[in-house]
Amino acid sequence: MKIGFIGCGNMASAMIGGILKKGIVKKEEIIVSNLTEAGSRRSREKLGVETTMDNRQVVTQAEIVFLAVKPQFYEEVLTEIKDLLTEKHILVGIAPGKTLKWLEDTCGCPVKTVRLMPNTPAQVGAGMTAGCCNDRVTEEEAQKIREIAESFGRFEFIPERLMDAFSAVCGCSPAYVFMFIEAMADAAVAQGLPRSQAYSFAAQAVMGSAKMVLETGRHPAELKDMVCSPAGSTIEGVRILEDKGMRSAVFEALTGAAEKGKRL
Numbered sequence: 001m002k003i004g005f006i007g008c009g010n011m012a013s014a015m016i017g018g019i020l021k022k023g024i025v026k027k028e029e030i031i032v033s034n035l036t037e038a039g040s041r042r043s044r045e046k047l048g049v050e051t052t053m054d055n056r057q058v059v060t061q062a063e064i065v066f067l068a069v070k071p072q073f074y075e076e077v078l079t080e081i082k083d084l085l086t087e088k089h090i091l092v093g094i095a096p097g098k099t100l101k102w103l104e105d106t107c108g109c110p111v112k113t114v115r116l117m118p119n120t121p122a123q124v125g126a127g128m129t130a131g132c133c134n135d136r137v138t139e140e141e142a143q144k145i146r147e148i149a150e151s152f153g154r155f156e157f158i159p160e161r162l163m164d165a166f167s168a169v170c171g172c173s174p175a176y177v178f179m180f181i182e183a184m185a186d187a188a189v190a191q192g193l194p195r196s197q198a199y200s201f202a203a204q205a206v207m208g209s210a211k212m213v214l215e216t217g218r219h220p221a222e223l224k225d226m227v228c229s230p231a232g233s234t235i236e237g238v239r240i241l242e243d244k245g246m247r248s249a250v251f252e253a254l255t256g257a258a259e260k261g262k263r264l
């Protein structure tokens with residue numbers, strides 16, 4: 001089964017990296033398209049897959065077709081390829097806001113449709129992806145999609161109504177976590193740590209904290225309390241974060257991201 005990607009930028013490259021590493025298909029069984037020759041060259045050099053600047057060639061050759069362009073270009077690309085879609089194809093959208101119904105309606109033909117929301121940690125095999133399928137997708141095909149998504153991290157099927165919330169908490173959140181790490185490192189530098197160590201120490205602390213949530217099953221508040229010694233240094237930082245509205249800022253950011261996603 002050949003896999004195609006229309007658009008091969010940050011997200012598609014991360015996904016393809018996992019697919020190749022886990023041997024889901026060989027690199028000869030992946031075809032990608034880009035808008036520019038520079039993009040094609042980048043995909044060839046980085047991934048070693050077949051490249052084209054003709055989106056229709058992707059649909060002709062591949063059975064699973066990922067739409068990995070920005071949401072603004074979804075309609076244009078679907079208009080370009082829709083007459084080539086047959087019952088053998090599985091069309092996979094990865095953009096926020098592009099619902100299964102929108103994808104089906106825009107294609108204007110009965111097509112197997114999947115909606116996935118990956119995230120960039122897929123680049124290091126630590127992605128968190130969720131997805132949903134329309135009822136034309138068989139159980140066996142859904143398992144194939146799961147196998148692909150699990151090649152670059154964790155995967156779960158969820159009801160489509162939860163995709164916008166998921167997009168905010170997993171698709172977008174890496175950007176916020178990177179901002180948090182950057183801010184932590186800046187403060188560490190201000191306190192005298194060399195910058196390169198500041199980034200790696202801050203990132204390791206964030207990764208270790210996330211691992212504790214995942215592996216201990218304990219409530220984040222309980223884990224936080226374990227760090228805060230009475231009259232100690234941590235609780236002073238907690239007081240300042242509460243005063244600066246950290247929880248509310250995160251709440252608002254994710255709500256804004258989910259709401260914006262619905263409108264894309």
Ligand SMILES: NC(=O)C1=CN([C@@H]2O[C@H](COP(=O)(O)OP(=O)(O)OC[C@H]3O[C@@H](n4cnc5c(N)ncnc54)[C@H](OP(=O)(O)O)[C@@H]3O)[C@@H](O)[C@H]2O)C=CC1
Pocket residue numbers: 006007008009010011012033034035036037038039040055067068069070071073077094095096117118119120171172
């Ligand atoms: N980045 C992220 O964290 C996440 C992104 N997504 C979704 O993934 C999708 C892709 O995002 P991302 O990878 O970040 O975007 P990028 O800008 O990194 O990549 C976009 C790619 O699309 C190509 N492209 C643009 N127009 C066309 C066209 N008409 N035909 C063929 N290829 C085209 C570009 O080619 P060229 O290089 O030649 O310009 C480029 O390879 C978006 O829908 C986004 O919402 C989902 C989850 C997370």
Ligand SMILES: O=C(O)[C@@H]1CCC=N1
Pocket residue numbers: 096167171172
């Ligand atoms: O910013 C965006 O819209 C995309 C979707 C999730 C992450 N990046």
